[in-house]
Amino acid sequence: MxxxxxxxxxxxxxxxxxxxxxxxxxxxxxxxxxxxxxxxxxxxxxxxxxxxxxxxxxxxxxxxxxxxxxxxxxxxxxxxxxxxxxxxxxxxxxxxxxxxxxxxxxxxxxxxxxxxxxxxxxxxxxxxxxxxxxHGEAYYEASLAEPMSCSIGAFHAAYHTQMGVYEHFMGIKEGGNLAITAGAGPMGLGALTYALHCDRRPGLVMVNDIDQERLDRAAQLFDPATVKDETGIDLHFVNTAGMADPAAELIALTNGHGYDDVLCYAPVAAVVKLSSDILGRDGCLNFFAGPTDTEFTAPINFYDVHYNSTHVMGTTGGNTADMEESLDLCAQGRIDPAVMVTHVGGLDAAAEATLNLPKIPGGKKLIYPPIDMPLVALDDLRSKAGEDPRYGELADIVDANRGLWCAEAEQYLLSHWG
Known part of the structure; x- marks a missing residue:
């Protein structure tokens, strides 16, 4: 074949x-x-x-x-x-x-x-x-179960300790303070949708970034007032770009306690340092973002490691159980991995999109191998309707779903570009 x-x-x-x-x-x-x-x-x-x-x-x-x-x-x-x-x-x-x-x-x-x-x-x-x-309807949800499983694995791999007890207690701290640093990108939003809807939930979630456009999109998808009403979780989106002392301001959101769990989503030294600086006592920092530089280093506070039991670890990927959990939560309608998707395209767009991935703004790029189609941002579908009315019809479907990719959009794409 x-x-x-x-x-x-x-x-x-x-x-x-x-x-x-x-x-x-x-x-x-x-x-x-x-x-x-x-x-x-x-x-x-x-x-x-x-x-x-x-x-x-x-x-x-x-x-x-x-x-x-x-x-x-x-x-x-x-x-x-x-x-x-x-x-x-x-x-x-x-x-x-x-x-x-x-x-x-x-x-x-x-x-x-x-x-x-x-x-x-x-x-x-x-x-x-x-x-x-x-057994689901939409193929893209099954594709996104893999990146979702990476974040799910990070939540499960987090651990906490007790003074004088030589045992690790696994998982994020239930009811605790969770920070997702550099977290308004696709993987950060995947972690956020899991944090808000999984079985072991924090009491407060802070997502920081330096890109206001990404933060605005995140706040539109996850309205803090609605999240508070539906889950009881305090959700904060914070632009730390112009802050004189971002660590102090982020800790202030926790009433001085600091963060029990921090997921670092950028391999940038300043982000790693901030992630370390905001840890509370027995705080767990997961350096989630994988660097390409084999010599990458960043400062962390070793005084706190010794006296406040803070600790650093990292995860890459999830396991099969994490993927199965992602698929189950999708099937139950508890999480929506579509919050990660900002672009769609056909197989002919895959090579260029892959090689230029850091230069393409937005979140996940979703490729459909059965079709040929340029990589298009969901926000740009409407503007392309003049050259091809199919884009306008696809835009109607996406707009009706809060601007998110969905099963109906996938079915339309596969049937009209096949």
Whole structure:
């Protein structure tokens, strides 16, 4: 079977190619990809090439990009015939951690990745229990379950201590103060929607950023007054750009207590220092944002580490249980990962969007491999209606859903650009 796919041949060398997939083996599964969201990790992989920890021999085996994907099962090898059937919807947990390797779909495989019309899931995906059946309506929600799982994992990995007790108590502090620093971007908003609707919730959430436009969009999606009425959580959006002493002003929101949990969403030294400075006693700082600079360092307050039991840790990715939690919360209507999405496009837009990801404003870029379509911001759909009335009809659907991507928009896109 022929497939079209965006493959990485080396650093900054992404190519949209058509080629023949081999016949599947008895322990492999052939799938059709419907949606794939672009991750900053994919940008890092594309720019680093073979210097990335998850790539291997790109010159001879170029890797299909994209690891946040969902679609339909097409053909099942005999090994898995009792467990999976053609026609099933699926998503995957890409962090398969197979036999101690860092191999991952979307980074390491010549025939497996999300920026493709069809791909082959290698046996280790199924052996590791990372092929997940999806029963929802919208494919994009299954794609976004992966980035959502990364934030969910960060919440679960947080820990707290008690003086004289040599045991870690896992999870964010229930009813405590949570800060999401540099948090008005797509991943920060994903963390926010989880914080407001998960089972173990904080009592106060502060999201800071230096981009007022991003903060305004966040406040529109998560109105603090409505959040207070519906959840009892105090929500604050704060622009720290012009503050003389941002740490003092952010701590003041907690009545001087400081923050029990801080999620740092930017690999910027000043943001890391601020994240450290606002920790309260026994505060847990999760350095969530992965830097590309292997020498990246930032100051933290070691006086507080010693005397106030503050601590620093980091997470990268989530596990299968985190993905399943994300899918369950979506199915229940408790979280809406669409708050992360600001752009949509077809497979022909994936390579350029990936290589220029830091330069493209907004949040998540959602790619639909079955179609060709330029990458378009949801806010710009209306302006393109003059050149193509389909954009106007798509804008009507999005506007009716508070400006957010939705299942109806996805169905329209796939049926009218297919």
């Amino acid at each position: 022929k497939t079209r796919a965006v493959r990485l041949h080396g650093a900054n060398d992404l190519r949209l190619e058509e080629f023949e997939l081999p016949a599947i083996k008895d322990d492999e599964i052939l799938v059709r990809i419907v949606s794939d969201s672009i991750c900053m990790s994919t940008y890092k992989c594309a720019t680093l090439g073979e210097d990335h920890k998850r790539t291997r021999d790109l010159a001879n085996h170029p890797a299909i990009m994209g690891h946040e994907f969902a679609g339909d099962i097409v053909e099942v090898g005999a090994k898995w015939a009792d467990e999976y059937q053609p026609g099933m919807r699926f998503t995957i947990q890409p962090a398969i951690n197979w036999q101690g390797t860092m191999w991952s779909p979307g980074y390491s495989y010549e025939f497996c990745g999300g920026d493709a019309t069809y791909c082959i899931l290698p046996a280790e995906v199924m052996y590791a229990g990372c092929l997940l059946k999806y």
